[in-house]
Amino acid sequence: xxxxxxxxxxxxxxxxxxxxxxxxxxxxxxxxxxxxxxxxxxxxxxxxxxxxxxxxxxxxxxxxxxxxxxxxxxxxxxxxxxxxxxxxxxxxxxxxxxxxxxxxxxxxxxxxxxxxxxxxxxxxxxxxxxxxxxxxxxxxxxxxxxxxxxxxxxxxxxxxxxxxxxxxxxxxxxxxxxxxxxxxxxxxxxxxxxxxxxxxxxxxxxxxxxxxxxxxxxxxxxxxxxxxxxxxxxxxxxxxxxxxxxxxxxxxxxxxxxxxxxxxxxxxxxxxxxxxxxxxxxxxxxxxxxxxxxxxxxxxxxxxxxxxxxxxxxxxxxxxxxxxxxxxxxxxxxxxxxxxxxxxxxxxxxxxxxxxxxxxxxxxxxxxxxxxxxxxxxxxxxxxxxxxxx
Amino acid sequence: xxxxxxxxxxxxxxxxxxxxxxxxxxxxxxxxxxxxxxxxxxxxxxxxxxxxxxxxxxxxxxxxxxxxxxxxxxxxxxxxxxxxxxxxxxxxxxxxxxxxxxxxxxxxxxxxxxxxxxxxxxxxxxxxxxxxxxxxxxxxxxxxxxxxxxxxxxxxxxxxxxxxxxxxxxxxxxxxxxxxxxxxxxxxxxxxxxxxxxxxxxxxxxxxxxxxxxxxxxxxxxxxxxxxxxxxxxxxxxxxxxxxxxxxxxxxxxxxxxxxxxxxxxxxxxxxxxxxxxxxxxxxxxxxxxxxxxxxxxxxxxxxxxxxxxxxxxxxxxxxxxxxxxxxxxxxxxxxxxxxxxxx
Numbered sequence: 001x002x003x004x005x006x007x008x009x010x011x012x013x014x015x016x017x018x019x020x021x022x023x024x025x026x027x028x029x030x031x032x033x034x035x036x037x038x039x040x041x042x043x044x045x046x047x048x049x050x051x052x053x054x055x056x057x058x059x060x061x062x063x064x065x066x067x068x069x070x071x072x073x074x075x076x077x078x079x080x081x082x083x084x085x086x087x088x089x090x091x092x093x094x095x096x097x098x099x100x101x102x103x104x105x106x107x108x109x110x111x112x113x114x115x116x117x118x119x120x121x122x123x124x125x126x127x128x129x130x131x132x133x134x135x136x137x138x139x140x141x142x143x144x145x146x147x148x149x150x151x152x153x154x155x156x157x158x159x160x161x162x163x164x165x166x167x168x169x170x171x172x173x174x175x176x177x178x179x180x181x182x183x184x185x186x187x188x189x190x191x192x193x194x195x196x197x198x199x200x201x202x203x204x205x206x207x208x209x210x211x212x213x214x215x216x217x218x219x220x221x222x223x224x225x226x227x228x229x230x231x232x233x234x235x236x237x238x239x240x241x242x243x244x245x246x247x248x249x250x251x252x253x254x255x256x257x258x259x260x261x262x263x264x265x266x267x268x269x270x271x272x273x274x275x276x277x278x279x280x281x282x283x284x285x286x287x288x289x290x291x292x293x294x295x296x297x298x299x300x301x302x303x304x305x306x307x308x309x310x311x312x313x314x315x316x317x318x319x320x321x322x323x324x325x326x327x328x329x330x331x332x333x334x335x336x337x338x339x340x341x342x343x344x345x346x347x348x349x350x351x352x353x354x355x356x357x358x359x360x361x362x363x364x365x366x367x368x369x370x371x372x373x374x375x376x377x378x379x380x381x382x383x384x385x386x387x388x389x390x
Numbered sequence: 391x392x393x394x395x396x397x398x399x400x401x402x403x404x405x406x407x408x409x410x411x412x413x414x415x416x417x418x419x420x421x422x423x424x425x426x427x428x429x430x431x432x433x434x435x436x437x438x439x440x441x442x443x444x445x446x447x448x449x450x451x452x453x454x455x456x457x458x459x460x461x462x463x464x465x466x467x468x469x470x471x472x473x474x475x476x477x478x479x480x481x482x483x484x485x486x487x488x489x490x491x492x493x494x495x496x497x498x499x500x501x502x503x504x505x506x507x508x509x510x511x512x513x514x515x516x517x518x519x520x521x522x523x524x525x526x527x528x529x530x531x532x533x534x535x536x537x538x539x540x541x542x543x544x545x546x547x548x549x550x551x552x553x554x555x556x557x558x559x560x561x562x563x564x565x566x567x568x569x570x571x572x573x574x575x576x577x578x579x580x581x582x583x584x585x586x587x588x589x590x591x592x593x594x595x596x597x598x599x600x601x602x603x604x605x606x607x608x609x610x611x612x613x614x615x616x617x618x619x620x621x622x623x624x625x626x627x628x629x630x631x632x633x634x635x636x637x638x639x640x641x642x643x644x645x646x647x648x649x650x651x652x653x654x655x656x657x658x659x660x661x662x663x664x665x666x667x668x669x670x671x672x673x674x675x676x677x678x679x680x681x682x683x684x685x686x687x688x689x690x691x692x693x694x695x696x697x698x699x700x701x702x703x704x705x706x707x708x709x710x711x712x713x714x715x716x717x718x719x720x721x722x723x724x725x726x727x728x729x730x731x732x733x734x
């Protein structure tokens with residue numbers, strides 16, 4: 001009996017402590033951003049299936065904003081980071097966004113994956129919140145208002161780039177596609193690849209689909225192998241590509257692999273790097289790029305987090321950089337931080353962005369998508385090597 | 391021995407309606423003054439309450455374990471949004487709000503239809519077999535939503551790209567009204583002849599059948615009513631978020647709803663309402679924990695299940711009138727009505 005009541009007490013204690021902690025944290029940051037700080041939100045999936053992307057984005061954006069604060073901030077005002085996890089879930093993301101609005105955030109770096117980003121973009125249109133996503137690549141993301149920007153390529157761009165690269169540089173005559181029918185990213189790249197291939201005269205001999213949870217691709221790959229294409233386009237994320245590469249070899253396929261930026265990270269998960277040897281994929285940036293900006297970023301990132309930054313981190317770093325530059329512009333107009341005019345000024349300044357970033361020189365087109373070169377990366381000797389800018 | 395005072399039936403309904411009206415008015419007033427964050431969380435609570443209460447029909451009252459509730463929700467969500475988008479011409483005649491209400495009704499009806507279609511074969515089984523078969527159906531619905539466009543050449547669900555540009559019609563008002571309506575309808579149904587028949591199946595199916603209760607009919611009825619309200623909740627969810635992706639309605643969503651019901655206590659509507667509220671607010675309140683948020687959340691679930699295995703409320707259901715009766719009787723120095731006698 002005594003034991004039991006002790007447990008009850010313990011449970012009650014845990015509950016009350018957790019409630020208190022839950023209450024106290026937001027209230028600290030509740031005062032509005034008038035006391036010499038500018039609040040910038042970072043929204044990313046830090047837990048859940050997409051945490052790997054989310055954490056990279058958070059780290060990249062945070063690195064730049066921290067560096068920026070060290071240099072003295074905007075007009076003497078420090079940037080205060082408000083960071084929320086959204087688990088890759090649209091409902092959570094909308095809640096996180098509204099909480100940021102409540103916290104008095106002036107601009108947001110985020111979100112990371114497509115569906116939550118769109119949900120937040122619609123929500124943000126109501127309050128004209130300036131936002132820049134480092135990684136949501138679906139074309140529609142920026143179509144809900146002028147407040148939404150991005151620092152990554154859009155899906156159609158990557159797909160058509162790889163089609164023309166295969167045709168023009170790799171001299172391919174025939175191509176095959178294997179893609180995830182349940183994935184927006186995979187589908188978007190496939191559609192763009194197909195239509196550009198058609199325009200160029202690159203013949204797509206086979207298009208095979210698979211479902212989200214599939215791990216066995218033998219039947220699709222056998223079909224493809226029978227057509228013997230010059231290149232195999234696999235627009236998916238790295239975990240799946242590792243499986244496809246293994247099974248493609250078993251199916252006797254010896255086409256050149258080409259893919260999108262989801263390939264970044266494939267060497268960490270593939271069982272034998274020889275399987276993806278000679279593959280080409282497009283990316284936002286390459287760690288082999290000798291540009292001083294890139295090398296400096298690599299050094300800083302490794303010093304801060306003790307790991308190599310992937311493309312997501314680089315794009316988030318750029319997103320934060322673009323945003324900080326826009327904050328400076330808005331600040332120079334002497335507007336009150338957080339006011340509607342201030343937000344409009346940020347958006348206006350972001351629209352006019354024209355600067356050198358880690359992932360290339362960035363300007364925005366009329367749809368708020370960045371205009372920049374793609375980096376083509378080739379896997380040679382088990383390493384990502386910088387092939388060319390295309 | 392003095393007779394205890396009992397509140398007559400019409401007065402009980404009157405009390406409940408008065409309370410609802412007061413809640414609606416204060417809620418509507420509050421939602422205009424609190425900021426959008428609280429307003430949005432409040433709407434989400436309402437949607438989750440409808441989901442939990444509707445699943446409670448099949449789990450708590452019928453005593454089955456369906457694992458495909460998110461499937462019905464997705465059917466409702468897609469029906470409502472496709473209707474609202476395609477029938478936008480209707481807004482010129484009857485207005486946007488009325489179109490949305492019509493969409494919600496349609497969402498409920500289509501979901502209920504799916505409930506019947508799935509219920510008839512599935513309810514021939516029970517226990518873990520039923521759980522597996524409903525799980526399968528939930529997944530089938532999700533996969534159909536993903537692939538039907540490319541298969542038929544339509545542009546209805548837009549597959550994995552998600553259905554976008556759904557008008558955001560969900561407001562506090564229509565969520566509140568539907569929560570109240572759902573609870574009232576489910577409550578009255580369970581107190582009616584049909585509800586009793588459903589309960590008798592839960593208690594002992596063979597005995598119920600021996601008494602002449604058409605078990606298949608009542609099982610399918612309960613199942614499709616459950617699907618009906620899930621569909622309405624789905625419609626509200628679509629209008630709340632503005633974008634739908636079939637992958638949102640996976641297996642984990644069904645489990646999430648089931649957790650709400652089990653945590654609240656199977657067969658207790660009050661339990662479902664409370665636990666849906668708590669489980670929606672909790673992850674928000676725990677935002678301060680950042681990385682440990684979900685661990686804390688799970689820990690709390692485990693603690694509740696260890697110390698209160700029947701759920702927060704057990705099978706207890708709240709009755710305002712019963713409480714009032716007790717109060718009146720105690721005031722008047724009379725014995726309170728025995729528990730169970732004064733059921734609303």
